[in-house]
Amino acid sequence: xxxxxxxxxxxxxxxxxxxxxxxxxxxxxxxxxxxxxxxxxxxxxxxxxxxxxxxxxxxxxxxxxxxxxxxxxxxxxxxxxxxxxxxxxxxxxxxxxxxxxxxxxxxxxxxxxxxxxxx
Amino acid sequence: xxxxxxxxxxxxxxxxxxxxxxxxxxxxxxxxxxxxxxxxxxxxxxxxxxxxxxxxxxxxxxxxxxxxxxxxxxxxxxxxxxxxxxxxxxxxxxxxxxxxxxxxxxx
Numbered sequence: 647x648x649x650x651x652x653x654x655x656x657x658x659x660x661x662x663x664x665x666x667x668x669x670x671x672x673x674x675x676x677x678x679x680x681x682x683x684x685x686x687x688x689x690x691x692x693x694x695x696x697x698x699x700x701x702x703x704x705x706x707x708x709x710x711x712x713x714x715x716x717x718x719x720x721x722x723x724x725x726x727x728x729x730x731x732x733x734x735x736x737x738x739x740x741x742x743x744x745x746x747x748x749x750x751x752x753x754x755x756x757x758x759x760x761x762x763x764x765x
Numbered sequence: 766x767x768x769x770x771x772x773x774x775x776x777x778x779x780x781x782x783x784x785x786x787x788x789x790x791x792x793x794x795x796x797x798x799x800x801x802x803x804x805x806x807x808x809x810x811x812x813x814x815x816x817x818x819x820x821x822x823x824x825x826x827x828x829x830x831x832x833x834x835x836x837x838x839x840x841x842x843x844x845x846x847x848x849x850x851x852x853x854x855x856x857x858x859x860x861x862x863x864x865x866x867x868x869x870x871x872x
Contacts, residue, residue, distance in 0.1 A: 681861070683809075690866040691801075691809065691852055696859060707860035708766065741808055750856035751799040751814035758808055 648672040650680075650742050650756035657762045658732050665728035666759045668742030675723040676700040679745040681752060682716060682727045686738045696745065697725055732763045767791050767855055771864035777872040782843045786867045788836045788853035797857040800829055800838045803866075804849045812851075813838065843869075 653667040668680060681696040695706040699718040706716070718725045725742060740759050743752035768791040778784050788798065800813040811820045813829035816836055826841040840847055848871050853864040 683863075690850075691803075691854075691863040693854070693861045693863060696861075705859040707862075709860075743809075745856075746814070749799070749815040749818070750797065750861070751811055751820075752801075752809070752854075753811050753814070753820065755808040755810070 648744070648754045650744060650754055652740075652742060652756040652759045655760040655762070657764070659765055660731075660733055660763055662732050662763075663728070663730050664732055664761065665726050666740060666761065668725045668727075668756050670699075670723045670725070670744065673744075676720050678747060680718065680725040681743045681745055682714075682725075683741045683743060683752075684710075684738045685741065685758075691741075694727070694740075699723075699725060732761075734763050734765075736761060737763045766860055767794060767857060767862060769853055769855055769862050769864040771851075771853055771867050773867060774865065775868045775870060777870050778843055779872045780843050780845060784840050784843060784869065786838045786851055786853075786869075788831075788838070788864050790834045790836075790855055790857075793833045794855045794857040796832050797855055798829070798831065798836045799854045799856060800827075801852045801854065802847075802849050803852065804846075809852065845871075 651669045682694040684692045694710040697704045699720045742756045744754040746753040770789045796816040798816045801809040803809040817829045850868045
């Protein structure tokens with residue numbers, strides 16, 4: 647069974663750093679792109695960026711370029727989303743999702759990681 | 766970047782109703798259009814890919830159509846579990862932007 651298991655909820659203060667994770671199983675992790683999607687409280691879905699774990703090729707939405715870093719470690723089948731200095735406006739649910747290789751839809755999703763940034 | 770515009774933003778309907786949600790792209794995306802359902806407190810779930818292909822396990826009351834810039838998602842006969850928020854997303858080129866969502870509420 648294909649699964650994406652995300653790390654647990656985080657509560658951080660403004661200015662702190664954070665790295666959340668998404669571990670894939672049940673498929674060849676290095677053969678599928680993994681996307682990250684933000685959902686702010688009560689709002690819609692925002693596509694942040696995507697990484698190919700096979701060679702770490704990464705693409706960012708212009709809205710998120712320079713604000714976050716997407717990475718992957720294929721030795722542990724895990725993709726990451728990280729911030730160097732969090733802001734209150736980063737408070738949101740963050741989902742990872744696998745991109746299918748034919749029509750590029752997000753066919754499998756993690757359950758999400760809730761990040762709360764508050765002083 | 767390609768912008769996606771959904772309408773309506775919200776919709777009230779009853780069990781058994783036929784409903785249609787539309788999605789418009791700011792430029793042609795051929796058939797690279799996907800639809801997702803998100804229930805409250807849950808992750809999104811893929812319903813339709815490539816504009817009209819039903820994802821495995823999705824009930825046949827869901828259907829999609831369109832190409833180029835204009836697309837529709839139709840639910841032929843609403844069931845109680847269908848009251849949720851629906852999003853379109855293009856996958857023509859990165860960034861794969863989403864529409865703003867359509868919240869389907871019970872009348």
